[in-house]
Amino acid sequence: MTRILHLSDLHFGFHRRALTDDLLHRVNDVRADLVVVTGDVTHRAKPAQYARAAQFLKGIETDWIAMPGNHDVPLFNPLLRLLRPWARFRQTISDQLAPSWRSGNVQVLALNSADPFAIQRGVLRRGQVAAAMARINPDLTNIVALHHPLQHRPGVDKNLARRAALTLEMLESVGAQIVLSGHLHVWSAGALLDPVAGGRVLQIQAGTALCARPGDMRNEFCVLDIRGPELTIERHVAPMDHPGFLPPEYLHFSRVSGRWHPGGHDPDQETEPLPTEPGATDTALSTAKTG
Numbered sequence: 001m002t003r004i005l006h007l008s009d010l011h012f013g014f015h016r017r018a019l020t021d022d023l024l025h026r027v028n029d030v031r032a033d034l035v036v037v038t039g040d041v042t043h044r045a046k047p048a049q050y051a052r053a054a055q056f057l058k059g060i061e062t063d064w065i066a067m068p069g070n071h072d073v074p075l076f077n078p079l080l081r082l083l084r085p086w087a088r089f090r091q092t093i094s095d096q097l098a099p100s101w102r103s104g105n106v107q108v109l110a111l112n113s114a115d116p117f118a119i120q121r122g123v124l125r126r127g128q129v130a131a132a133m134a135r136i137n138p139d140l141t142n143i144v145a146l147h148h149p150l151q152h153r154p155g156v157d158k159n160l161a162r163r164a165a166l167t168l169e170m171l172e173s174v175g176a177q178i179v180l181s182g183h184l185h186v187w188s189a190g191a192l193l194d195p196v197a198g199g200r201v202l203q204i205q206a207g208t209a210l211c212a213r214p215g216d217m218r219n220e221f222c223v224l225d226i227r228g229p230e231l232t233i234e235r236h237v238a239p240m241d242h243p244g245f246l247p248p249e250y251l252h253f254s255r256v257s258g259r260w261h262p263g264g265h266d267p268d269q270e271t272e273p274l275p276t277e278p279g280a281t282d283t284a285l286s287t288a289k290t291g
């Protein structure tokens, strides 16, 4: 089994301070093989915010990889934003903007979807996508990780990243099975599976792990347990009006048929995934402006 913990949108500088230590303890308690941090590690890409983010990441007691989000590019320093957009990320978080990781039959390939020429909207760069596609091996579980989602659920009023739809199609065509993303501050897993159109890529869109914006309603992270074609997702939620994390919820998916099905390997025995928490759709609309 391979255990991967997915964190996103930490937003250090505008983070929920009272939850920070608890989050780190829980991350380490999971004893994951890898922690994937899908961007927005800082709120405004300021040096002190990067330092706090780096301190948190240093406390993770296992392998971790991170990639930039739109908030990780300096906003108020146009020269730095345009000439050296990744300098602070490289200096404090990681020199690699699109890192990768492999253990056994699972590999994670990251893409840097942040765009210094846009405030929020992401971009999928042809060269990076081609490099990731070349490394995808249909015999493995291939996970692609990036900040901006490659597809939006109905009602999301943000612009989809440039070339997102084409990238999703190309990744699916070469055998990517899972896409991890963040940015929207709204949890979603399995909602975009379309058995008619394919159903070969399961998109897991993380909520924010630590952003303090009340409209987000909750902080959360999830854990992926991968056993061959079987996947269990453990979702840990800390509502804004609750002092810590609630007991986790579990969702099961299987791709034993080549297409993902919720609820296990036997489609006749499928169970519905746990419903999105009440208010999540509203949250998608109300928080879509600053994610």
Ligand SMILES: [Fe+2]
Pocket: 040, 069, 070, 071, 147, 182, 183, 184, 290, 291
């Ligand atoms: Fe974002």
Ligand SMILES: [Fe+2]
Pocket: 009, 011, 040, 069, 071, 183, 184, 185, 208, 290, 291
């Ligand atoms: Fe964010």
